[in-house]
Amino acid sequence: MPRSGFRELAGNRPDPCSSHLDMLKFLLWCILLVLCWPLALLALVLYPLIWLVLLPFRIVGIAVGGVLEVIRAVITLPARVLRHV
Numbered sequence: 001m002p003r004s005g006f007r008e009l010a011g012n013r014p015d016p017c018s019s020h021l022d023m024l025k026f027l028l029w030c031i032l033l034v035l036c037w038p039l040a041l042l043a044l045v046l047y048p049l050i051w052l053v054l055l056p057f058r059i060v061g062i063a064v065g066g067v068l069e070v071i072r073a074v075i076t077l078p079a080r081v082l083r084h085v
Contacts, residue, residue, distance in 0.1 A: 029043070029044070
């Protein structure tokens with residue numbers, strides 16, 4: 001089971017599926033543009049604003065994840081030390 005760490009958060013390892021998801025999002029937006037162009041343009045304008053509003057929640061989520069990883073490491077430290085002895 002892969003654990004998220006600093007490398008994944010820093011973006012050193014690109015996700016191979018992210019380009020496919022980006023292309024899918026773009027194609028869905030193009031379909032929306034053809035079907036209902038005012039809604040597509042509204043989505044294009046509001047997306048960065050919504051991203052900025054949700055940014056503090058992502059930062060808090062990263063901080064909470066880090067704290068939980070530290071707590072997990074402290075709790076499992078005796079077992080890891082005994083395993084290596």
